[in-house]
Amino acid sequence: LKQNTNLIISLAIVIAISIISPLLNVANLNAWSFFNIISAAFSGIIKWAFFAFFIEMIASIFKRGGRLEVFLTLSAFALLPWIFMGPIALFKTGGLLTGIIGVLAGLGVWIWTTILTLFAIIKAYDLSSERILLFIFVPVLGGIVFLDWLVGFFSTLARIVMV
Structure with missing residues (x-):
């Protein structure tokens, strides 16, 4: 095509x-x-x-x-x-x-x-075929880092709110 x-x-x-x-x-x-x-x-x-x-x-x-x-x-x-x-x-x-x-x-x-x-x-x-692996790995790594940040954010927020 x-x-x-x-x-x-x-x-x-x-x-x-x-x-x-x-x-x-x-x-x-x-x-x-x-x-x-x-x-x-x-x-x-x-x-x-x-x-x-x-x-x-x-x-x-x-x-x-x-x-x-x-x-x-x-x-x-x-x-x-x-x-x-x-x-x-x-x-x-x-x-x-x-x-x-x-x-x-x-x-x-x-x-x-x-x-x-x-x-x-x-x-x-x-x-190239090699760069496509990096192309895929970058967003996966970004997603993992974001989820880690999100969990850390809400756990810290929960500790702050709890008396």
Whole structure:
């Protein structure tokens, strides 16, 4: 795929992938199910955009920022394996063996999408395979430090408030 694929097509992919789950869980179509489908579409767009902005911020740490549109496009196409989740959901309605097959296939789709997203990051921000590990490690380390700070903050606050 070309990197300069239209962003509107990418948006349509994100919306289509986002509404798969609500469509599969609809027993009968009513106003509530319509609301769930619309909210899933908006939620998918928001998650996609925030994830892309987060990756863009990390890329700017490595002096590789400024390629948000390219990453948005590539990351949307990385979501395409999720279209298989509809047929995979049918496996889960069967017996034990087909349920296990459905779970394993779902994990396979998740791993496939994760790998494609990593390739999208590598391609969009022109990173080497080694730098992608650091690219992933920095936010994980930041999250651990933030959680440690948060726990320390609230435990200190609790000690101050307790008489």
